[in-house]
Amino acid sequence: MDLDYFKLIDRVVDLNLDEKRITVEAQVPATHTIFEGHFPGFPTMPGVLLTEAMAQSSGWLLLGLLKFERMPFLAIVKEAKMRGFVSPGSLLTIEAKLEHEGSGFAVTKAKGRVGKELKCSAEITFGLTPFPDPTMRVHMDAMANKIGFPLQAITHD
Amino acid sequence: MSSTFDQIANIIAETCDIPRDTIKPESHAIDDLGIDSLDFLDIAFAIDKAFGIKMPLEKWTQEVNDGKATTEQYFVLQNLADRIDELVAAKNAAPGA
Numbered sequence: 001m002d003l004d005y006f007k008l009i010d011r012v013v014d015l016n017l018d019e020k021r022i023t024v025e026a027q028v029p030a031t032h033t034i035f036e037g038h039f040p041g042f043p044t045m046p047g048v049l050l051t052e053a054m055a056q057s058s059g060w061l062l063l064g065l066l067k068f069e070r071m072p073f074l075a076i077v078k079e080a081k082m083r084g085f086v087s088p089g090s091l092l093t094i095e096a097k098l099e100h101e102g103s104g105f106a107v108t109k110a111k112g113r114v115g116k117e118l119k120c121s122a123e124i125t126f127g128l129t130p131f132p133d134p135t136m137r138v139h140m141d142a143m144a145n146k147i148g149f150p151l152q153a154i155t156h157d
Numbered sequence: 158m159s160s161t162f163d164q165i166a167n168i169i170a171e172t173c174d175i176p177r178d179t180i181k182p183e184s185h186a187i188d189d190l191g192i193d194s195l196d197f198l199d200i201a202f203a204i205d206k207a208f209g210i211k212m213p214l215e216k217w218t219q220e221v222n223d224g225k226a227t228t229e230q231y232f233v234l235q236n237l238a239d240r241i242d243e244l245v246a247a248k249n250a251a252p253g254a
Contacts, residue, residue: 103214
């Protein structure tokens with residue numbers, strides 16, 4: 001998890017395009033300036049970052065389902081629930097599943113766990129648009145490689 | 158069983174916090190009810206789920222942008238209800254339906 005660059009997902013553990021779901025891991029850093037303020041004496045991952053992590057997990061799922069032909073952009077977050085504190089150094093495992101693919105939008109449900117303990121969940125809607133800039137597409141390819149996104153999974157139907 | 162219009166009016170009322178009695182068959186979703194594109198995503202999701210369809214929003218938008226259709230054809234609620242009925246009928250007529 002690179003909080004400074006807002007890259008919250010470290011690796012894809014499983015991508016199942018038939019079942020339209022993904023499992024990823026995100027290692028919460030043991031130290032970061034965020035934890036100095038949030039909160040002194042009780043460092044904990046901000047809920048907005050857990051929500052963003054669920055959105056990024058869902059985004060990777062959608063990129064796979066869309067074969068990287070369109071980019072999902074966060075549009076709506078519903079029912080975001082922070083169910084437990086996530087401490088520095090925790091390994092967060094996030095599962096995201098496609099709830100609905102509409103015309104130009106998609107809805108996912110995501111859940112984040114530390115171990116077996118459910119820490120957060122949300123229903124997230126994305127707008128699906130062509131990549132607004134080729135640089136972004138190249139960047140997403142590089143990121144996909146970095147996090148072990150199984151690109152071979154989207155090259156054959 | 159409530160009409161398609163009643164179902165979508167209820168969805169809009171609930172999704173956009175618009176009083177149900179102000180939503181009429183002749184209401185234009187954008188011009189009269191002030192529904193923006195983000196709220197319409199939410200409405201589309203609810204309609205898709207309720208009717209088991211996929212409203213072709215991108216196709217409709219393209220047709221409007223190309224001047225081949227007017228927004229009234231898709232966004233006046235009775236017309237939207239008619240489009241939804243057509244989509245449901247097409248789905249039910251499809252092989253394996």
